[in-house]
Amino acid sequence: MDIGFIGLGIMGRPMALNLAKAGHTLFVPERASLPEDIRAAATVLPDAAAVAAKAEVVILMLPDTPDVEAVLFGAGGIAASLKPGTLVIDMSSISPTVTKGFAETLVAAGCGWVDAPVSGGEVGAKAASLTIMCGGSDADFARALPLFELMGKNITHVGPAGAGQTCKVANQIIVALNIEAVAEALVFATKAGADPARVRQALMGGFASSKILEIHGERMIKRTFAPGFRIRLHQKDLNLALSAGRDLGVALPNTASAQQLFSAVAAMGGADLDHSALVKALETMAAQKVAAD
Structure with a gap:
């Protein structure tokens, strides 16, 4: 063609x-x-x-x-x-x-x-x-x-027409919330004194295993935040979700919290980092980095 x-x-x-x-x-x-x-x-x-x-x-x-x-x-x-x-x-x-x-x-x-x-x-x-x-x-x-x-x-x-975009908005909700979950888990484990790399390795063999834990968990540990998908673009997608949710009368509370974390990283100058850098907002709140930059 x-x-x-x-x-x-x-x-x-x-x-x-x-x-x-x-x-x-x-x-x-x-x-x-x-x-x-x-x-x-x-x-x-x-x-x-x-x-x-x-x-x-x-x-x-x-x-x-x-x-x-x-x-x-x-x-x-x-x-x-x-x-x-x-x-x-x-x-x-x-x-x-x-x-x-x-x-x-x-x-x-x-x-x-x-x-x-x-x-x-x-x-x-x-x-x-x-x-x-x-x-x-x-x-x-x-x-x-x-x-x-x-x-x-x-x-x-x-x-x-439009159904593909609706599906993608749903996808971006799931991805954002999974990134938030992995980030919270690794910050928690690190603050508790565990090695986050070994925690991730252990979790990869259990029910918590996911592509997000595999790929973005590693990014959080290795501090490799060069963009595969930029925070500002994920913010755009979650804005679509939250706007559609308002129009439909659907509450999306966890989507809203993930958007706030992305916004915090963007406010720190990280809008063009990979969306796995959401972990930086949680690290700031916990006064604990998963790993040194």
């Missing part, structure tokens, strides 16, 4: 490269920061509108709802350049409610739509092992599936 890819950051870059490695033709918009491996793998066009005019499928991997709206419908946006029949796949994590409106507008113009946010971080993007949560029609999902299979392993058609 001729694929346009817009959004080549920590996640988007390896996802796009996996598509190119599989033999698809890749079109990307020019940017001064465009990585050299993307330049080598893709045809670079002047802007996003030019990418949309060339592509059968346009994939978006952008930070937030306003970014997606600007690329789709803002000045120089792609909507005016899309040919009827073009499939737009939004793999960003954005508002489920706003997503439904985007889908309705593009489908009315004769295009296809799938919202397909992902989980798995930079590691999953590089390994093509992402979890992909999809919303859209059966026909549009079937058309997108061969591309998803080049980027992920656990691929689920959750329901109509």
